[in-house]
Amino acid sequence: MKSVSRVGIAALALFALGFGAAVAQAQDEGDDTIKKKDNTTSVGKIESEDLNGCNVIVSKAKLTFGWKLIKSIDYGGSPEFKRAKGYADTGSFNDAIPLLEDLRKKGDLRPVLKPHVLNLLGASYKRAGDADQAIAVYSELFKQYPKCQFLVQGGGENLIHAYLAKNKAADADAALKLLFDGAKAAGIDTSPLNILKGQVQEATGDFASAAATYKQVFDSATDPSVKAQAELGIARCLFRQKKTAEAEAKYRSMVSRDVPPLVLAGAWNGLGDIMYETGRAKPDADLLTDALYAFLRGCVLYTPVSGEPTSEYEHALRGAHDCFKALSEIETNAERKKINANRAKERLDYLQTKFPGSPYIDGRK
Amino acid sequence: MKRRLIAAGLFLALPALALADGPTERVLNKKDDIDFAKALVANGYPDLAERLLGVVEKTGGAATGPEAKAIIDLIKLDVAQELAMKLDDLVKRKDELVKVLTAKEKFIETYKGTQASEDCRNGLPDLYGTIGETITQAIKKLKDEKVLEALRSEGDGLFLRAEAASKQRIEELKAIDPKDDDIEFKLMSARYNYARTLYFHSLLFSPGSGKRIELCNSALYEYGEFDLEYTDTIFNIYAAIDVGLCLKEIGKPAEGVASIDQAIQVRESWGEKVKVTGPDNKPKLVWPIGARDVVDIVCYGMLQKMLILKEMKKPADVIAVGQDFFDSTPEPWESPQSMAVAREVADAQFASGDVKGSIETGKGMIKIDPAGIGAAWGREIVDRAGGGTYLDKMKTAELRVAANDLDRGIAIARQVIAETAGTADEQEAGCDSLLLIGFAYQKRGWMEEASLAYQTAVDRFPKAKNAAEALVRAIDCYALAQRSGKRKYYKEKIDEGMNRLIREYPKHPRASNVQIMKANNLEGEGDFLGAIEVLKTVQTNSTDYTKARLKIALDYFQHAAKLASEQKEADAKTNYGLAESSFRETIAAIEAARGKSIDPTVQSALDEQEYIARLSLARLYMLPAFGRIADAAAAIDALEKNWAKDPSKGPEIQNLRGRLFLSQGKFDEAEKWVNDLAARDKNAVAGPAGQLARALDQQGLDKFKEKPGSLEGEDLWKRAARFYYISIKPQVDGTASQNAGEMTDVGNRFFSYGLTFNGIPDSRVSFVDWVPGPKKALDYWVKAAEIYEAALAQTPDYRMTINLGRTYGFLGEYVKAAGIYARLFEQEPLVNPKIPNRLDNAVQKAKQELVYAYLEWGVSERLSFAKDNDKSRLTRALRTIFTPLLQTLKPDTSPETYWAARYHLIRALMDNGDYKDAQLNVKDAQRNISATFDDGKYGYKALFEATIAELKKKF
Secondary structure (H helix, E strand, O other), X not given: OOHHHHHHHHHHHHHHHHHHHHHHHHHHOOOEEEXXXXXXXXXXXXXXEOOOEEEEEEOOEEEEEEXXXXXXXXXXXXXXXXXXXXXXXXXXXXXHHHHHXXXXXXXXXXXXXXXXXXXXXXXXXXXXXXXXXXXXXHHHHHHHOOOOOOOOOOHHHHHHHHHHHOOOHHXXXXXXXXXXXXXXXXXXXXXXXXXXXXXXXXHOOOXXXXXXXXXXXXXXXXOHHHHHHXXXXXXXXXXXXXXXXXXXXXHHHHHOOXXXXXXXXXXXXXXXXXXXXXXXXXXXXXXXXXXXXXXXXXXXXXXXXXXXXXXXXXXXHHHHHHHHXXXXXXXXXXXXXXXXHHHHHXXXXXXXHHOOOOHHHHOOO | OHHHHHHHHHHHXXXXXXXXXXXXXXXXXXXXXXXXXXXXXXXXXXXXXXXXXXXXXXXXXXXXXXOHHHHHHHHHHHHHHHHHHOOXXXXXXXXXXXXXXXXXXXXXXXXXXXXXXXXXXXXXXXXXXXXXXXXXHHHHHOOOHHHHHHHHHHHHHHHHHHHHHHHHHHHHHHHOOOOOHHHHHHHHHHHHHHHHHHHHHHOOOOOOOHHHHHHHHHHHHHHHHHHHHOOOOHHHHHHHHHHHHHHHHXXXXXXXXXXXXXHHHHHHHHOOOEEEEXXXXXXXXXXXXXXXXXXXXXXXHHHHHHHXXXXXXXXXXXXXXXXXXXHHOOOHHHOOOHHHHHHHHHHHHHHOOOXXXXXXXXXXXXXXXXXXXXXXXXXXXXXXXXXXXXXXXXXHHHHHHHOOOHHHHHHHHHHHHHHHOOOOOXXXXXXXXXXXXXXXXXXXXXXXXXXXXXXXXXXXXXXXXOHHHHHHHHHHHHHHHHHHHOOHHHHHHHHHHHHHHHHHXXXXXXXXXXXXXXXXXXXXXXXXXXHHHHHOOOOOOOOXXXXXXXXXXXXXXXXXXXXXXXXXXXXXXXHHHHHHHHHHHHHHHHHHHHOOOOOHHHHHHHHHHXXXXXXXXXXXXXXXXXXXXXXXXXXXXXXXXXXXXOOOHHHHHHHHHHXXXXXXXXXXXXXXXXHHHHHHOOOOOHHHHHHHHHHHHHHHHHHHHHOOOOHHHHHHXXXXXXXXXXXXXXXXXXXXXXXXXXXXXXXXXXXXXXXXXXXXXXXXXXXXXXXXXXXXXXXXXXXXXXXXXXHHHXXXXXXHHHHHHHHHHHOOOHHHHHHHHHHHHHHXXXXXXXXXXXXXXXXXXXXXXXXXXXXXXXXXXXXXXXXXXXXXXXXXXXXXXXXXXXXXXXXXXXXXXXXXXXXXXXXXXXXXXXXXXXXXXXXXHHHHOOOOOOOOOOOHHHHHHHHHHHHHOOO
């Protein structure tokens, strides 16, 4: 183990051992600690949360913080939830699931944590490869909490992806309709849900409609991250419609801008797809190498954090496998051929082991 | 676990460059490329990171941030360090590591003040530790006292230098006042690193030695000071582990274990153990450690504790610690050191007599990490405990051979042979073992031993699944041995092996090579059906399968052609049919094979095979005897679709297209198609234009035969000339390689067209004394000259040179003509210098055309004088040319040439002003040969009479 890496993790450990103690004290009292993007911290009691933000009482004052302002929240009142989240955060989904199932049944759990439990449980089932259970849990989440913040990202997206992973586009569409209905009934802006609508349309092969949907979101959204997701969707549709040059221009524009990491992963994956297709058809080792590097961005740099959708990560893993495999096939040096073949196998093994329900196990779509 | 093991595996693979070339600028976004490179390193791809950084540097790394250059250099140094670690030779490894150390120390100074420099500095203690460990290992293996002493001394010197530098840095940082958080952190790092360097330094000396204990005590003191100064940091946890190790070194192992336990306690920071269900669906209690890095520290600490307990001869405690780790840690296999923990558990189980437990642990390691270090260690454990099948032992042997531990690999393989003798596994195990032994010898370069091992494998175990492979490898080894020795013995073994391969193992992919060679021999003897029978035995899984299918089709084609030449039309047609279906099968087989690989060599071979198959199919359809000309167009379309732009295949295909039109008699379509093609591709059109030209030429000739002076014939020839020129232009311009025969033919056609379209009678071939008529069509000769000139520049030819001279003569370009003839007779001397006034008899007989050409030279020189007034031309014409001609030729045997020479000699004398001599010469001809000259047979009588009249006026 190197000292360089020790320095790297020191800050984290300091937090865990030192600052963590202060947090634990607040939690023992049942308070929530809200860390904001401006590096300030508010300690109080969250009364409720929805798609717009969280309502919190801080020193008797009732405040509302929009999600855009919040970096993270440490919820008080349930050490079991914290443990379960710890497992999920460290990739121990099989350890997290039983704890979360217990919490799911726990009637006296803080109401504000209940949607979190279902969201985390759904994500854990999905990562553990049990798409049916994930769908059931997410369905329960959105039925009980139609206004919750997981409607679009996290839960909502995972639910739709879970259906799509099982090639159930019609069910995904039906689930999406329920999400729309729930959001409308709750009086919430439904436009971000159109991102998911576009993804369902993509899955059915209707790229023209999907592109139109994304375009509508792009034109109307004010949130830069929603705009970026819509732009990524448009680029994907262009690629599927064989407008490769236009798609590439869009992807290239995105990778040079400050857009969210998962969107960057998607854009690099898109570039990887384009370069891989051309590189394999020729075949051209340079292009395949470039495609490999494009996919590796999503594998090592723009990786999802706990609870975030993993589809781009899975895409990147599969892409890296495909590139290593193709490079192995065209390599004439026996030793290099073997190394690339091994690397390809390792990527696929990893995908199969860590994402047993991934649609990318059978190839890139 | 997998992800981290993957990273470890990739480091092992580092020395070989896995990609053909590095990436290009396309992979950069000039925003976070350095972060990407760092992430690649962190994920076990340092080689890919290095290549990425290469591109970043090429494209101006500064764009990626001020520290970019520093980070790039640091990553490169880390990669160099990893590469050094792969060296088997410990002394060389140490040398390389020392080089890296020196480079890193220099780096720290060069980039002082940057984060990269700080990171590099913090990594130095571990590098020192690695160097120390390498030296220690080398000391254990080496026996030469001088070398040993030198190594110890070098290591000691290195550590002393490091300690001095470390102390100096601590003092510098202490002196800074006030200290911000960054400086405090640097000071803390420096103090921890100093203590750690002392500990590593101690390991250079023998366990229990005074020096080792002294250095450990120093380290303990520094760690104690550190602990007093700092609390609740990650360094305190590591320090507790290091302290434990130091205590063990100074003979206090129990205290050491207690210190490490303090570090392990960090796992309790997240609360009490919680109940979870393990992968085996059994409930277990685990520490809910909420940070992955802390899990790794715990794993490291528990491993160190196990190693101390092992030295204390407490295997039960070792097992207990290992089990505690696996039972109470979330995702235990994810930690990089977990496999080492498992190995220690297995060793302890074995040492305490729990063989079954040891085997189970080993098997668990293989299952968790089937392609990595877990599998390698696990197999050794299982083998040692006698718990594996022969296949497990073979795996171990393979791993040993792969790791270049050849003797051990061979020994294990031999053990497998002995153990499986007389069992049901004897054949397979014996054959596989000998294959591995052969491979090990081959790796060592011992070809004779390798061939013997392979040969033994197939001889002793002929029914084994891999017997054929053994035979093939034996053949390969014999071939390699023969290359250097050229001994008959090897040749016989190769022949014998190849025959045996076809006979006993016809399904082996390599058998097809031999089958194809046999088929080639039969084809050479004209036995196409025999060749087909051999080729049919090539198996579908063979890499030569498509080649064999193509050869079958071609053999049917050739056999049919042979039958056709023997007037067996019906049989021929049957075989043409078989050829057609075979070509179609070949194309289908090639298409199927294409999807199986993108290997460019394979794809290129398939491409060539498909081209030959489709081209042959098109040619087959065009054969009138086959009667399928209607299918030819589609076959040519298919060729055009894939190879129209290929520089060599494209023209070949167009040729075929042209032939198709012509063979169908579609001249108008052919002409239009050639014109269109000419506008698109000047080179591809050449072949078809030539075919069309020849067809039109022939048609014109037919018309002239029917009716001399036919206008229809003239039109056909004019069109033919146009297409001839299109066909030959690429060769004239040098954009296509020349075909000497075609150049001559086309040049001659233009020369002939010139004669025809300028109204020159058929009896005349030379410009000598030609009087131009009213018809003027000089362009044909201009083109003829262009073609001849281009052809002669590459292929000298005396006949063509004569034609060129004549062409210039007809064009009235006498100076050029004279030059051409002069060069010709320099190459082809017609006059023997020893007898200067006579033509060489032998040359005259051998190359009769030269005689008239000699006359043409003289005439050209004479007529050139009229243009440039160069009197030397007249002298040359008179003395060098006409005089020998007239002294050699006789008016009765060569009347035309003789009278022409005589006439022009007189005219030359007149040109020279020698009228008297001219008159004497005329009179001499009249007196001694004929008063009426040629009697008008060749047109010279009138010319002489006009000359006599002209001379009269001169006197």
